[in-house]
Amino acid sequence: MTSPSAIHVRSLEKTYGGPSPKRALKGIDLDIPQGSMFGLLGPNGAGKSTFINILAGLVNKSSGEARVWGFDLDENPRNARASIGVVPQELVFDAFFTPWEMMEVQAGMYGVPKSERRTEELLKAVHLWDKRHAYSRTLSGGMKRRLLVAKAMVHTPPVLILDEPTAGVDIELRQLLWTYVRELHARGTTIVLTTHYLEEAEELCDTIAIINHGEVVCSEPTPDLLARIDEKEILIDLASEISEIPQHFNGFRARLAGPNRLAFQVSRKGNDVGAVLAALSASGLEVRDLSTDETDLEDIFLQLTRGSDADAAA
Numbered sequence: 001m002t003s004p005s006a007i008h009v010r011s012l013e014k015t016y017g018g019p020s021p022k023r024a025l026k027g028i029d030l031d032i033p034q035g036s037m038f039g040l041l042g043p044n045g046a047g048k049s050t051f052i053n054i055l056a057g058l059v060n061k062s063s064g065e066a067r068v069w070g071f072d073l074d075e076n077p078r079n080a081r082a083s084i085g086v087v088p089q090e091l092v093f094d095a096f097f098t099p100w101e102m103m104e105v106q107a108g109m110y111g112v113p114k115s116e117r118r119t120e121e122l123l124k125a126v127h128l129w130d131k132r133h134a135y136s137r138t139l140s141g142g143m144k145r146r147l148l149v150a151k152a153m154v155h156t157p158p159v160l161i162l163d164e165p166t167a168g169v170d171i172e173l174r175q176l177l178w179t180y181v182r183e184l185h186a187r188g189t190t191i192v193l194t195t196h197y198l199e200e201a202e203e204l205c206d207t208i209a210i211i212n213h214g215e216v217v218c219s220e221p222t223p224d225l226l227a228r229i230d231e232k233e234i235l236i237d238l239a240s241e242i243s244e245i246p247q248h249f250n251g252f253r254a255r256l257a258g259p260n261r262l263a264f265q266v267s268r269k270g271n272d273v274g275a276v277l278a279a280l281s282a283s284g285l286e287v288r289d290l291s292t293d294e295t296d297l298e299d300i301f302l303q304l305t306r307g308s309d310a311d312a313a314a
């Protein structure tokens with residue numbers, strides 16, 4: 001059976017064994033739409049790598065259902081694995097293999113016939129063609145990361161997963177990496193990335209899921225997620241200093257944000273903004289500038305995970 005989802009999981013559980021068993025995934029339900037650029041966000045230890053490693057066939061799930069590109073992990077593991085390319089978090093390399101050899105070995109492992117191999121195209125795409133015969137131990141961290149992306153694409157999987165791809169990577173390389181990932185996405189590859197960089201997910205991903213303590217806290221289109229918090233702050237810079245909040249603003253959620261600055265907490269819905277502006281006009285204060293501080297993903301993330309952190313600490 002095929003599924004319209006690139007990734008489809010239901011009640012996915014993972015408990016790592018050992019003297020003190022760890023329940024890393026607590027019955028996750030998640031759908032990653034085909035063709036999406038999907039962000040999986042969560043703090044350290046949330047279960048992101050466990051989730052990815054199960055899909056990649058590197059970790060056995062304890063229970064539940066998982067499908068990759070419609071292929072069930074239990075019933076059709078070969079096709080499920082062939083449908084996914086994973087760029088792992090760790091930069092693990094055989095020091096004496098060259099990029100060219102690594103790509104060819106990987107293609108061989110996936111049974112890609114010589115005539116269909118894309119080693120040259122992929123190495124060129126990640127700007128490593130001139131390094132194709134260098135030992136991998138001589139490559140910089142950034143080059144290794146790019147090589148791993150190329151390696152994950154040798155069998156042209158419809159789904160590419162990047163596990164914390166920019167951790168410890170400089171800004172220039174990040175841009176290079178994202179340019180290539182965006183290109184792959186534009187050509188139809190479904191992209192899933194895990195990241196701690198909330199701005200990165202906000203900028204890149206059309207859909208975002210937040211995972212915390214082995215549970216999916218939310219999963220929705222990025223604009224919907226942002227709209228869930230409708231609060232923002234209006235900042236008013238005044239022409240002269242004030243020492244306290246004028247009584248015109250009684251009943252407003254106002255604070256002194258500096259000697260010349262008033263801040264108002266408002267809701268986007270309703271008429272909060274209009275009411276602030278009317279009160280400001282009535283106060284006779286001379287306004288020099290006005291700006292707003294929008295809610296970003298960081299605020300949403302904190303709000304959504306605060307409850308479960310408190311539970312976990314209890």
Ligand SMILES: Nc1ncnc2c1ncn2[C@@H]1O[C@H](COP(=O)(O)OP(=O)(O)OP(=O)(O)O)[C@@H](O)[C@H]1O
Pocket residue numbers: 016017018022023024042043044045046047048049050051
């Ligand atoms: N092989 C293992 N054996 C036992 N416990 C494990 C194992 N791998 C992960 N865990 C535990 O499972 C939980 C989830 O870990 P996981 O690596 O999936 O989280 P993560 O969200 O990827 O974190 P990070 O962002 O740090 O990579 C953690 O508490 C971790 O300590």
